[in-house]
Amino acid sequence: MRKPVIAGNWKMYKLIGDAVSTALALRPLVSNANHCEIVIAPPFTALKVVADRLEGSNIQVAGQDCATETKHGAHTGEIAANMLLDAGATHVIIGHSERRQHYCESDTFVQRKIQAAVATGLTAIMCVGESLAQREAGTAESVVKGQLNGGLRGLTATDLNRIMIAYEPVWAIGTGRTATPDQAQEMHSFVRGIFNEKFGGEASERLRILYGGSVKPDNIASLMTAPDIDGALVGGASLDAESFAGIVHYNG
Numbered sequence: 371m372r373k374p375v376i377a378g379n380w381k382m383y384k385l386i387g388d389a390v391s392t393a394l395a396l397r398p399l400v401s402n403a404n405h406c407e408i409v410i411a412p413p414f415t416a417l418k419v420v421a422d423r424l425e426g427s428n429i430q431v432a433g434q435d436c437a438t439e440t441k442h443g444a445h446t447g448e449i450a451a452n453m454l455l456d457a458g459a460t461h462v463i464i465g466h467s468e469r470r471q472h473y474c475e476s477d478t479f480v481q482r483k484i485q486a487a488v489a490t491g492l493t494a495i496m497c498v499g500e501s502l503a504q505r506e507a508g509t510a511e512s513v514v515k516g517q518l519n520g521g522l523r524g525l526t527a528t529d530l531n532r533i534m535i536a537y538e539p540v541w542a543i544g545t546g547r548t549a550t551p552d553q554a555q556e557m558h559s560f561v562r563g564i565f566n567e568k569f570g571g572e573a574s575e576r577l578r579i580l581y582g583g584s585v586k587p588d589n590i591a592s593l594m595t596a597p598d599i600d601g602a603l604v605g606g607a608s609l610d611a612e613s614f615a616g617i618v619h620y621n622g
Contacts, residue, residue, distance in 0.1 A: 372578050374594065375534065375601035376618045377409040377495060378608025379434065379463060379582075389416035390423055392611050397427050399615035404428075406601060408618055409461050409495075410608065414449060421458025432461035432495065435469060438482035440489060451483075451490035462487050463603075465497045465521055467540045477520025484521055484533070493532045495603065496521055497582065498561070502541035510539075511560055518564050527569045535561055535579045536603040542583030543605065548593075554581045555596035562598055587616030594620050 384392065389412045400408055411432040412420045421431040437448035454462055464487060465480035480496065487494040498517040500510040514537070525533070537557050539549050549557075558579045565574035581593055582603030593599055608614040 372576065372600050374406040375409060375578055375580055376406050376604065376614075376620075377411065377432065377461070377463075377536075377580065377601070378604045378614050379411045379466070380413060380609060381434070381468075381605065382413060383609055384413060384416060386416045386419060389413065389420050392609070393420045393423055393429070395611035396614060397424060397429060399611060400618045401428065403618050405621055406618065410614075411461075411463055417454070417459060418457040425458075430460045431458055432463055433457075433459045433492075434463050434466070436462045436464065436483055436487055436492070438479060438486060440486045451486045451492055455490055455492060459492060461493045461495055463495045463497065463536075465517070467497060467499055467538055467543060470497075471540070477517055480517070480521040481523050485524065488525070488529050488532045491532075493534065495534045495536050495580070497536045497538050497603070499538040499540050499583075505539070505541060510557070514557065514561065515564055518561065519568075522568065527573045530565075530569060530573050530577060533577070535577065536582045537561060537579060538582035538603060546584055548584045548586075548589055549581070551592050551596050551599075554583075554593060555598055558596065558598035585617060587613060587620075590617045590620040591622075 409430045409432050411434045433454040436451040464483045469475045484494045498514045500513040504513050562574050565577050578600040580601040580603045581599050585602040585604045586607045
């Protein structure tokens with residue numbers, strides 16, 4: 371039985387004080403949520419203080435990205451995976467569509483970052499997804515398959531214990547549009563099938579696949595009814611403690 375994961379990506383929002391206030395407001399709202407794992411990804415500047423304030427709670431902390439390099443050195447502006455671990459992170463988001471689109475991250479970059487994260491002991495939340503043009507052209511599955519094959523190259527079945535996939539249709543991120551449960555389930559099932567081909571049935575059945583794309587308190591319950599949707603990667607709705615708590619408590 372796969373335990374669902376509800377993760378909140380705060381992106382480039384919140385100064386340190388606001389990040390701490392939001393985390394402290396969220397903590398009691400979800401303290402009895404034993405049905406799922408809860409992860410939040412504050413900005414790097416707030417990562418350590420938020421992790422410290424959440425110590426002993428059921429909320430884990432993620433970095434929003436990490437460097438491809440594992441050895442410390444002359445990599446100005448980069449943050450190594452073990453620096454995230456040292457700051458209190460347990461997870462890291464890798465290959466988010468905004469990184470791919472606006473910062474020109476290739477599948478090779480994603481693959482190197484995943485290798486670095488897994489080697490360090492972090493759980494990588496690898497993002498995949500197609501644009502509206504790609505969906506309308508009928509190439510959504512081939513795009514996602516290419517991202518999976520490129521990003522997961524060189525991983526072993528054992529490495530998959532530290533891998534989650536977040537399917538985020540680019541056309542639904544921050545647009546207010548959401549894939550229907552059927553659309554999301556179709557792609558999640560496809561992703562699980564790719565894992566079955568690459569790593570076998572046991573690994574594919576253990577894999578948790580999150581949906582990301584304008585997830586809100588009023589649509590999470592319907593999405594979670596799909597058999598291959600194992601949680602959500604939440605953007606804007608995770609910035610408010612009560613809104614995110616409403617998503618965490620999707621099961622009523």
